[in-house]
Amino acid sequence: MEKEGKRRLRVVLVPGPFQGHITPMLQLGSILHSNGFSITVVHAQYNSPEPSSHPEFSFLPLPDTSSAVLTGELIAFVLQLNTNCKARFQECLAEEMRQQGPDDGIACIIHDELMYFSEAAAKDLTLPSIVLRTNSAANFLARHALLQLKEEDHIPFPEFRSQDPVPELYPLRFKDLPILGNLDKYLQLLSKASNIGTSSAIIYNTIDCLENSSLGKIQQQYHQVPIFPIGPMHRIASASSSSLLKEDTGCMVWLDKQSYNSVIYVSLGSLAFMDVKELVEMGWGLANSQQPFLWVVRPGSIRGTEWIEILPKSLKENIRMRGYIVKWAPQKEVLAHSAVGGFLSHCGWNSTLESICEGIPMICKPCFGDQGVNARYVSHIWRIGLELESNLERSEIERAVRRLMVDEEGKEMRKRGKNLKEKVEICTRDGGSSNNSLNKLIKIIMSF
Template identity: 50%
Template sequence: MKTRETKPVIFLFTFPLQGHLNPNFQLANILFNRGFSITVIHTEFNSPNTSDFPHFTFVSIPDGLSESEANYTDVIDLLHVLNSKCVAPFGDCLKRLLSEEPTSACVIVDALWYFTYDLTEKFGIPRIINRTVNLSAFVAFSKFHVLREKGYLSLQESHADSPVPELPCLRMKDLPWFQTEDPRSGDKLQRGVMKSLKSSSGIVFNVIEDLETEQLKESLKAFPVPMFCIGPFHRRVAASSNSLLTQDMTCLSWLDKQEPRSVIYASLGSIASIDESEFLEIAWGLRNSEQPFLWVVRPGSIKGTEWIEILPKGFIESLEGKGKIVKWAPQIEVLAHRATGGFLTHCGWNSTIESICEAVPMICKPSFGDQRVNARYISDVWKIGLHLENKTERLVIENAVRTLLTSSQGEEIRKRIMPMKETAEKCLKLGGSSYRNLESLIAYILSF
């Protein structure tokens, strides 16, 4: 068995989307801190800032994306193009690295790189997958073929509020849905990811086992491979910037001037887009709530506009300093700030677990994929937030913000999220579930 002194090398193949880069680099830092050398393989598209991680070795591979492909609005199409065009470059890179690194232990790949199972098997190196969803969504995705066969996916509008027999916590409108113009493209992605997962040497999750015990049992039945729940990743390592967008740090000094737990933080993630009418409804809902708000509006996220130029004349002035709109924010620091009292979120898993760790209740506006599952768990299972139920209307948003920040119902929600924060802290300590699972993961990697 290799010992830590030999500095075994882990090859990490990151996926070039913001919501995947964050947990991939967090995992890399966790393993580096435990004595592994990390070689990061990345595409030229959305390549990371290597100067942020001087302790890693970086290897870039050509992805062959044309300008039009790199700007695809259909993210699922982009995933398939990347999985097609990176086969040969990744294979050549891995072959070379294996010849240069005799102490290589394994390859860790993001789950969206579904093509990699053939190559790692060919070269005889173990492949561990970093799955960037929680276990509840993982179970839902694992039943995707059954949901499709039974016609449930076509009932998401006509029978939106009907329960899903196979997933009793969910309604038809909560089922994982891929934002793509061609449903067959989503099916292809799901088949590729499932095949890759089942043939892997193990799966790592940025989750807290204690919060999803039954879902872990169900996952192990569907996927008889070792699973390691070692989250929350971001609480194990020092904050580091791997943002593809420039973070506006002035929002922290603005928060310093606000009252404790008075601010609603609004951010709909790094991929989702909304139309002009939704944007304006959110704007007026936040404005009319009369609560201070910090709103992240990603450039290009409003269809047909560059940024916030469609706001009515005088809107910003009417806020009188009670609202701040930025292009991107240091989210972990914002959620940890004493002034932040609620989070209007798309319910991506990174955002959800970061919010839980700071005991910040949520208002759920999910778009696609696992976000819908997460939102239902937040509102109906864990009861730590409110669900907009697809109603992007100013009065609904205004009422949700006021309820969360100023009502007794909001206070009850806050009380329910506190024990989850405590669980997130305890699981990392000696004897905690994530502590034990990380030890198991390290021993497992060293046994290869």
């Protein structure tokens, strides 16, 4: 879609500096580019996306020097990033605007909610801005509940890790609320990310058929601006990779040799860590399940060791009989493979959407942040998975894998997963809710 003949409006994208945020932003860029927009990606140097994977985009790095990221203080890093980057970002945009020709004007800025400095800079330059929220709508409501508890002086509160239900947020319990890092700094970040300022719209990488109720509640909170659920973006965007880690495609050859629906795929995402004991327990649990498994063990994710060299010899021999371990996998292709019948996941939102889109039931092992919220929806609302709530113990893992892959319970989850997959496919077709939301979003951007 183009405006005024050959005129090609430019959209400036500002992704958050983590894999789960970079991926949907670049997918959104691909979607907009296919609809006639030029794309400039302004990004932090930390976890910089690979420009060669998107040669059709322009990339502009911002300095983000911070000691916080070196110590693993991710919330402090994001807060400092917003402080450090606003002036430089505004200078870069002002220069772009001075150099732009009549046929390549900036239509708007679309920024990750974590990069809230973008909205302030856009306002100063009288440019429209739009917020992208890369988590689920349910997770936003859970974060809002945390801010409310803070306002009512309930934080810290004794039931913080309790099984008690959160009022009006079924099926969430207090222990499922999305906490990350230092609580005071986290609540500070949530408050800033929730304030959309003068932004003209909010984009969600979700689907109406999954989160209709949650989206309705959010629209009531932000009644002054439209909300566009245009997910799942990975199904609409071009297939180019945005992975920050090198994918091992050799596992696809191994999958080709496995039986239909027999493999449990295991990945705890791009940020989670575990200790050696947990690694060994997971390995034995997978091996003892007697099911073939594809296991992603990210280098550096095991405290005190580089990779899997610490695994006992007997376990390695057992794994060789029915398992395959990789450092990183092409996850969308793995989940789409006919041999894969289940996914043991941390339940990051991108992984959850990718699993739903392929009708793959899940074993949920949330680690932090929004993952507890997603796991509860997988297991209690959509009922396409089960949750591991105890520590990683071999007997629990073995039992969960067999429940999902062998027992009648897992077969019923697989049926529900297939039905949900079909509903999602309807939403992304012409006339579907996600397709309609995307068309409305494009129309708004063209009107700026």
